Amino acid sequence: MIRMTTLVVMTCIMISLAPCRIFAGQKDENRFASARAALIKEIEAYVAQTSDYIGAGRLDPAVMQAMATVKRHRFVPKRFIRRAYDNNPLPIGYGQTISQPYIVALMSNLLAAKPGDKILEVGTGSGYQAAVLAQMQVTVYSIEIIRPLAESAKKRLQKLGYDKMRLKTGDGYFGWKEHAPFDGIIVTAAAGHIPPPLLSQLKKGGRMVIPVGGRFSVQQLVVVTKDKNADLSTRQILPVRFVPLTRKK
Ligand code: SAH
Numbered sequence: 544m545i546r547m548t549t550l551v552v553m554t555c556i557m558i559s560l561a562p563c564r565i566f567a568g569q570k571d572e573n574r575f576a577s578a579r580a581a582l583i584k585e586i587e588a589y590v591a592q593t594s595d596y597i598g599a600g601r602l603d604p605a606v607m608q609a610m611a612t613v614k615r616h617r618f619v620p621k622r623f624i625r626r627a628y629d630n631n632p633l634p635i636g637y638g639q640t641i642s643q644p645y646i647v648a649l650m651s652n653l654l655a656a657k658p659g660d661k662i663l664e665v666g667t668g669s670g671y672q673a674a675v676l677a678q679m680q681v682t683v684y685s686i687e688i689i690r691p692l693a694e695s696a697k698k699r700l701q702k703l704g705y706d707k708m709r710l711k712t713g714d715g716y717f718g719w720k721e722h723a724p725f726d727g728i729i730v731t732a733a734a735g736h737i738p739p740p741l742l743s744q745l746k747k748g749g750r751m752v753i754p755v756g757g758r759f760s761v762q763q764l765v766v767v768t769k770d771k772n773a774d775l776s777t778r779q780i781l782p783v784r785f786v787p788l789t790r791k792k
Pocket of ligand 1: 665672
């Protein structure tokens, strides 16, 4: 008899908690959605403040739309989930970081990718930048040097439905020759110099966005343009701070 009562009570608790849990999940998603909307406003304000560097007062609506869609809270470690929509970089383990959202938006804008373009990313990290580009309907090839980061990014991106992306573990300094040339290349770690293999894998008319500088010196975000005669020109945008582009020993 006692057993029966306990069972009934437990079943009741379980039944009443189930919708509660679903509701709590939905509530969190709503909270993340409003945090994401607030972040978009903050990025717009940053862009306006830095318009002299960027040469524009606003970013491409396609970039902002992608930023407003990709769930950054799915790309940060659980312990930082409440800070996922702060306009800051966050640690992702192995001494690496997911970049500041304003910088992700800015770099995506500078890349000027169009739907259908083939883009190479060096430094998959969490996979967030790659997801933002995929959201803009470009085909992303991304390389990450730290195997566990590459593996967890791959799982995460598949789970979120970004299944057209091509990912590999390796040293991105050498690019991805089999799939070259690329319409655009984005490097999300700071290089001491612009890697020549990346320059040669850039299409004529293509663009590369790369932070250049040492670990302890001021780095500059640089846009490299290859014109139709394969002549290169560079433009410094603004000072930035990235983790270094490392090399396999
Ligand atoms: N784009 C990432 C940012 C990651 S930080 C994101 O959105 O989360 C930079 C990443 O570049 C790190 O994960 C680091 O391991 C990786 N990296 C550094 N040197 C590299 C190299 N030579 N080739 C490929 N990845 C590299």
